[in-house]
């Protein structure tokens with residue numbers, strides 16, 4: 685089993701996204717994410733963790749995503765709607 689490394693970046697480095705996953709499987713999360721509702725945080729974590737298995741947004745990636753969080757599209761929509769306020773500290 686491989687290990688996922690998670691680290692939190694300074695907000696200024698990644699204002700436009702919630703998280704990312706490097707080719708080595710290192711996950712980076714936006715610290716502003718802590719202000720988001722729990723299911724939105726879960727969504728970002730699961731999205732990045734799925735990238736450990738599937739490095740792109742392929743059919744396989746979305747299949748995996750649906751397995752771990754069937755309602756992910758609704759959660760993403762909610763998070764996207766709030767993103768501006770969280771990321772810009774309003």
Ligand SMILES: [Zn+2]
Pocket residue numbers: 731735741
């Ligand atoms: Zn992605």
